[in-house]
Structure formats: structure tokens, C-alpha cells
Amino acid sequence: MSSRALDDKAQKLQLAELPPEFQDQEESIKITGFWLFIVTDVLIFASLFATYAVFVNRIASGPTPAQVFQLNTALIETLILLTSSFTIGIAIWAMRQNRQRMVLAWLALTAALGMAFVSIELVEFAGDVAVGWGWHTSAFLSSFFLLVAAHGTHVTMGIIWAVALLFQLRKRGLTTVTRRKLYTFSLYWHFLDIMWVFIFTVVYLGGRLI
């Protein structure tokens, strides 16, 4: 009995060293759940990458990868998304320091960078479609557009999430719950960033090499 009480006390001490969103049992469980969601989403992307890898040479009468990809645009997109990963990192740092206005500013900047990314991507897609390269053109373009559009859709949802988060943070301040929400958002955003790095390497750089 007494050893159990000691255990509890030790656990509480350990917990106290953790950030607030982990101290609360319920919020901490939600973070675990979100990690598992990311696992499934990684596998979704893995399946899309597999499709792409199989289909990359099946260009039918359509363009080759080298004809489609513009490395410059992709490089700009990469830089923007990497920067946004940095800004959300700062937002989390500010959250740990309890500086709400700073959190809001950096979160807003992250969302803005996300929007810039999606806009560039849309312009790129529009350019492809204008010269007649759609996802109906060939199996290669089907898999390319699906992979990149899946990522773009994820980013778009992330932007909606960030905007909603801005409202909620303004309304409720930095509570255990909003901290957890911001923290899971940052996990999601980093995950998208990593997925983009893969896309950039496998699709855009790989396409230049083939």
C-alpha cells in the first residue's frame, strides 16, 4: 500500500516536469491517439508513393516526368513549407513560455505560408492543365496529381484548422485544452512538411534524374 502511494507520488513529480498538455491524463491520451492517426496517414501516403513509383514510367502518349516538373517552383514551395515548419516550432516555443500574443502571431504566419504554398501549387496545376496535361492524360500523371493533390488537400485542411485555432486561442487563451490542440496541430504540420520533403525528393528530384 505504502509503496503504491510512493509510486503515485513519484509519478506526480515526473508529471510536473512535463508541459501542461501532457500532465492532464485526458489530453495526453488524445495526443497518443493523434500519433496513431499520423501513422495511418503515413501509410496512406506510402500507398500513394507506391502507386507513383509503379506508374512513373507508364506515360502512354503523355509527357515525361522531366517535361512536367518545374524544379524552380518546387524548390520555392519546399522553402516556404520548411519555413512554416520553423514558424510553427516558434509558436510552440512561445506556448511553453505562456506568451499568447506571440503564439497567435506565429500561428498566423504559419497559416499564411501554408496559403502561399497552396496558391503556388494551384498555379502550377493550372499551368499543366492549360497545356492539356490533366490526370486523365496518363497513368503517370494520374498518380502524380493524386499524390501531390492529396498533400495539397492536407495542407488546405491544416490551414482551416489553423484559422479555427486562432479564433479559439483568442477566445479561450492558453488552457490545457487549447495547448493540446495547438500541439497536435504542430505535429500535423511537421508531418506534412516531412511528406513534402519526400515528394520533393522522390517526385521532383527523381523526375529530373530519370
Added chain:
Amino acid sequence: MRTWAKRVALALGLVAVMAGCGGPHAVVLNPAGPVGRIELNLMDVAAVAMAAVILFVLVLATLAVVRFRDRKGNKAPYTPNVEGHKVLEVLWFIIPALILTIIGIPTVQDTYALAKVPAKHPLVIDVTSLDWKWLFEYPGQKVATVNQLVMPAGQPVLFKITSDAPMNTFWIPQLGGMEYAMPGRVLPLWLESYKPGAYWGHSGQFSGREFEKMFFSVKAVTPTAFSAWAANLRKTAPAMTVADYHRLLQFTTVGHLSYSSYPAFTFPSVTHGFTLKGGMYLLMHNNPVHD
């Protein structure tokens, strides 16, 4: 007396059938060629090994249930706190592994054996599955048939199989196992008939409304008879035109057809890669799948 025997047979159902020696209809168990023979031998090995396992499990289970049933006065020992038995539990892992090795080794050997055609220049027959018919083209003989396959007996025949329609599988159960007919790919399969004979084949992969009609007849004849048959076809049968091929592509069923020649593009070849013949797109709009 005879009705009585019939009743027993019926009551025993499958046991009786299984014990029987196969019966004329069990084509898989009466192979007429080396491929089917190899496959049947492996089935036998696996079936015997598995039967031993099944028997052991059933005897053990019956013993356990009978001996330890919950009846008053059951004198069998009651040991509710036994949690396990280290040796037995390890044995459970080892014995099945050994039994599986018995099946595994011939599996590996036979898989590799069947992957290679045992002849330098086998006779080649190009097979295309269509909706809902089989097209057989004989590049050496330059003739083509629909729904009826004629092949020389006593020598391996290499089938190159593709589809210009949904997937099917090419299967002549009495000669040996099946292979998929897939659009966009050509898969090889070799079969041989020991002696001249008549067999049947069917598709194993569902391919749409009239899938049931994907039967085809198989005739194995002597090599000389085969040459004579092809020569005769070249003289008597009509030539297959492009229009004829497009008619075959339609969603129909047909009986047996023969052609003295066929357009070269109707089967993908190594020289021009896989061209999608696809009359499909033109056809889809005026051929409802549903009746």
C-alpha cells in the same frame, strides 16, 4: 439392398466420396499431363501431412472432451490452476514446423520446376480472353480459333496469355493449373497432354455477365494430325479481318470459330511492345452491360 446402400452412401455424404477413388468427374485428380501430375503429387503430399495433423488434433480434442466433461462422479483429475507446460508449448512450435518442412521442400522444387518450359522451341499458342470468349492464335501455323483449342499431344506447349477485356484465368484442369489473362501483360504457361484426348477449359476469374460461358473445348491430337488440321484450316477457313476482331471484342458469346489467318496487331509481340488494341472505348457506349 441397393437402396439401403445408397442411403448409407448419402448419409456418409462426403466421407464416402472422399474414400472413393476420385470418380470420372474429378478432373484435377485425373491429370492427363505432366504439369497436372506434378501438381497432384504435391497435393497428395500436403493432404497426407495435413490429414495426420487433423487426425491428431481431433483425437486429442475428443479425448479431452470425453474424459474431462463436467459430470458428477467424473474421476479424472481436476487441476484448475495448471497454467501451461514449457516442453509441450515449445513442441507445439517445433512439430508443426517439421510437418510444414515436409510440404515446403517439394513446394519449392515444384514451383521452380514448373516455371521453366522443358523444351528449347516449344510450340507457342497465343491466348487472348475476350468478353466472353477465348481467342487462340497459332503464330507458327498462322491460324486462329475461337473457343476451341487444338494442340499437339506428347510435347510441351507454351501458352502466352493476355486479355483484351477484364481479367480471366486460363484453366484446363485436366492438364494443369491456371494462369491469369490480364490486359496489359502477357503471362506464360506451359502444359502438355501425354496422349491425344479431349478436355475442357474454363475461366476462374469472374469477368462479367456471361462469365459462365467462358468454357472452351480442348483437343490434343498427334503432331501430324495437328499439322494436317492447321493446313486444312488455312485452306478452308475464312481469314480474320480487323472488323472481325472488333466484332469479337463486343460483349457477346459465340460458338466455335476458325480462321485461316489473323491480323498481326491482335496479339502484343516483343517487337512492337504492348499496343493496347482497345476497340473497347468505341464499343462501350452502345453495348450496355446490363440486359
Added chain:
Amino acid sequence: MPALPSFVPYLIHTLFPPWVRRPTEIGAEVMMVAGGAFIVYWLLKYKKLQWLWNEWLTTVDHKKIGIMYLVAAIIMLARGGLDALMLRTNLALPTAHFIGASEYNEVFTTHGTIMVFFMGMPLIFALFNVVVPLQIGSRDVAFPRLNAISFWLFAFAAALFNLSFVVGGSPNAGWTAYPPLTELAFNHTVGENYYFISLLMTGIGTTITGINFLVTILRMRAPGMTLMKMPLFTWATLNTSALILFAFPPFTIALLESLLDRLAATSFFTLSHGGMPMMYVNLFWLFGHPEVYILVLPAFGVFSEVVATFSRKKLFGYPSMVLSMTAIMVLAYGTWVHHFFTMGAGPAVNVFFGLSTMLIAIPTGVKVFNWILTMWGGRVQFTTPMLYFLAMIPTFVIGGATGVMLGAVPADYQFHNSYFVIAHFHEVLIGGTVFGLLAGVYYWWPKMFGYKLNDRQGKWAFWLFAGGFWPTFIPQYWLGLEGMTRRMYTYPLGMGWHTLNVISTIGGFIMGAGFLVLAANVLYSRRHQEKDLTGDAWDGRTLEWSIPSPAPEYNFAVIPTVDERDWWWQEKERRRQGEKPVVVKPEEIRPIAIPKNTPVPILLGAAFFMGAFGLVFSWWDIALAGLVAVFSILIYSWFQYDHYRILSAGEVRESEELLGRLGA
């Protein structure tokens, strides 16, 4: 959509094309409308609408969600079973045309799809929901609202899938839906849209359930319950959830790409433009094989509980049981190619997957041996759940053995897609999964409803169902050896297939009779069975039997400390030896937070349904409206905070007092 004057004829033609105006379809429509009208009438007459909404439709209580899954699964079992009997009737005699080719193709497709996704899956989720939180000493699952969302996504997806029978046309390319048969070029009705969209929808729900139970089991166990002290059913749930997590993503992508081919003219699996149908086959079975184990592992869990309880003995070899189950989970990902050895993968690949398939028989064999040795030295009681366990042994062992034969690659060249395979997987899926889940339903029925199902009738149902099973499926092995391939709607005379087909059909109808007795058993027991006041109807071993039946909404007034396997059995043992029983002490009762009911899950399901229905018919405005509705509901609920109501310690004490649970 065209202009208004031509709108009505357009709508009628789209929703009710000629092929859904066959007598059976019209019959089904009349039944659906009449059934719906009767339910509405009954609800209004007895003023049950409010009750239904408050108690069930908006609930987030895992026990009630489990019961809703169970009801849905039994309804779907009836539909899938009816499909099966139609198939069997058509096959009884050669060249029979009881139903036509087109209809047969639709019926075998819906039979397979419903049995796997809309009967098997909800039935395992029913048991997960009812049992797991109680077995691990938790007050709920980790995410109660997500749990309800999972259910409603499943329920609306099932409704959508079944709607296809009467509106627009059913899918007709088999439950595996291989392209290019599912592509527009070969299949231009909306049937396949129904298939892809409803499975995508239920797939989302299933993935969420997988995450939910993984987190529940990993994070919410009672104090003292380490992983190796968990009951086997909980272990099965943990492994199944992990399988779901890894198996559903490739499936989602396979479905999505097929759907895009049909709706957005992409070329993933088309004949033209470089599409590659075989990619679908790979993605599908990358999911499909683990799915088999998703269905069977929970049954293994049930058997492990049932055999220990009704042998009145500890489970034999607990660590090797856990090890073998986990091994199956891992190996399940390494065997998918055995579903298409005949697709020209080459001998090296085929041999690898053939051997890995055989390998999986080892841990499965270990489980069977351990179950049998659990009975050894015990006292075997022949209750209905135990009968299902005993019936499983021969069926599952024979089904598993033929599975090994199928893993022998060259032999599989002959077996592939023949009735041998049909017999094999029905033997493991019915003999393993369905027997297991029915055993589970009989076993935990008192925990769900507070009374046992009538044992006499249960045995009648068992003998009919399990007795009909053998004549149905054993002849099919032989039909495979006679060269009969699957999915033929009829067969010519002279193949010698008719005798065995007649036997198989008769067996099928006996199984159907067994189902009817089971249904009657449920209805009868509701009125006539006596209440179980102990909460421990079977003299059980695990935590769920230590609380009243049905469990109060908070499950455990005070969560016990569990420091051994079979804690409840050991606790009862200690009581028998005169030790002081562990009872709920009033002073230990604390206020309990209970998740509030919410209409969000059902509304979200309805919004999904609207969008999905629009997608099926390519009505983009409706699909878009559905999408907007989904997002609006999600954002609305994201801004909601007040998710819990508090049961005061006094209320809990009162409730425990009423249940007779309070110690001095």
C-alpha cells in the same frame, strides 16, 4: 441536372433504371417502405421517438454503441444469408435460371461485401465495445464521441450499400472488385460507385475504431494490469486494432483510385493510357489478407475466454497464446501474394509467399493445441458458447489444413478460384469467425442485457447451423477438384457437378433454419428468461463479471487494482477460502465524469451519407453540399467544450446501493 420540366422523368430513369425494376427489387422496395412505415408508426404510437433519440441515437456509451453494432450486424447477417440462399438455389440444378445472370452477379457481390464489411466487422466491433472497457477496468473507450462517429459512419455506409439494391443498381464485380471489370468501359451503371463509396465511408469509421481501441487498451487499463495480465480477448482486440491501422490505408487508396477512374476519368487501372489493373490487386490484398485476420483474431480471443470459463480452468500457455497471436498479426502482412500466385510473379516471389503462408499455420496450430490442453484437467461444461467452440475445432483445423495446401504454390495453380477455395475460406470464416462471434454473443449476452439467452433453443440453433455447415461446404472442396470455378451463375449438364451442388444447397437451407431459430431465441429470451442478478452469469474469470449485468453507465464505481491474470476468479477463490471480499467501499466512491450524449455523430453520418449519395450519381451539387455539411459539423463540434456531466459521489453511491453492491 437538367432543367425542371424534364427533372422528374430524369430522376425516375436514373434512380430506377430497367434493371432495378425486376420483381425481387420491387418486392424489396415494398418491404423497405412498409417496414419503415411500420417502425415510424410504432415509434409514434408508443411515443418512443424521444426515447430512441435520447437513449440510443445520440448515445456515446460504449455499451450501447456495442449493442447497436450487434443489431446492425444481425440484420446484415439476415440480408447476406438471404443472398447466399438465392445463390445456392440457383446453383442447385444445372442450367437453372431461378435468378438471371445479371442478378446472380449482383447477389454474389453483395453477399461477399456485406458478410465481410457489414456483418463481420460490426460484429467484432460489437464485442470490442461491450467487452474491452469492462475487461480492462475502464469507464469508457479513449474517445467516446469518435466511437459514436465510427458507428454512424458504418451504419450510414451500410444503408447506402443496401440502397443500391433498389436505387440505381447493385455492384456486380465481386467483393474483390478487380479492375478493369469495375471500370466505366465494362461497367457503366452506378453499382460500383456504391461499392467504392460505401466502403470508403465505413473504412474511415473502421480506422477510427482501430485507433480508439489501441489507445484505450494502451492507456486506460486498471492499475496493476500490465500487458501480460490482460485477458486474451483484450489481447485479440489490441492485435486486431493494430492490423486495422496498417491494413486499411492501402485499401483506402485502392478504392479511391478506382473511384477516381470512374468519376474523374483518371487512368490508374484502365485498359488505356498506361493504366495497370494489377496494381489494384496488390493494394487490395495488402489489405485483404490482414483483413482475414482482423476477422478471425477476435474470434480467437472469444474462444480463449470461453474455453477457460467452461473448462473451469486457467488458460493453458498464456504467454505462448500471446506470442502466437502477435506472430499471426505480424505474419499477416507478409502473405498477400498468395491470393494471386497465378499472376506471373515468378518462382522466387511465389516461393517466398508460399512459405510465409505455411509459416502462419504454426502459431495458429499452437493456439489450437493450447485450447485443447486448457480442457485437459478441467471440467468441460456444454453450454451453447462452448458448443460453438467445440464445433470450431474440426472446422477450423480442416479449413486451416486446406489453407496450407493452398499455400503449396503449384497445388494452388489448380485450386485457385475454384470451389476448393470457396470451401476453404467459408470453413475458416464461418468455422472460425462466425462460430467464434456467435459464441461471444451468447457468452456476453447476459453482460449486455442482464439475462442469458435460452440455452435449449440456443443448442437447437447451434445444431442446425453447425450441422448444416458441413453438408454445405465439404462438398464444395470436391466441386473444386471437379473443376467448378467460383462465381458461375449456372453450369451445363454433364459436368457431374449437380449431386454435390444439391447437397450443398440443402445444407445452406439448414443453416438458414438455424439462423431463424437463433432469431426466435433472441425474441423468446427477451420475454421469458429470468434476470441474472449476480452479474456473473457463467461463473466467469475476468473483470467484466465482477460488476452488475447490465453494467451501470459508469461501469466501475471504484476501479479495482488488478495484480493478477483472471483476477475475478482468483478473488472468488480467496472468498471461498474465507478471506474478506473486495467490495465497493462507500467512502472510496468519487464523483465520476460521464461523457454527454451528442447529436454530432449521427448528424455527421447523415452528412456523409448525403455527400456519398451525390457522388454515387455524380450529382456534384449534392456531393458538395454534403462535404460542406461535414465540415460545418466538424468545426461546430470542435468549438464545443462541455462534453461531460458529473455524477456526484452520492448518485453513484445510490446506484450501487440499488444494485446491492455496497459493502459495509
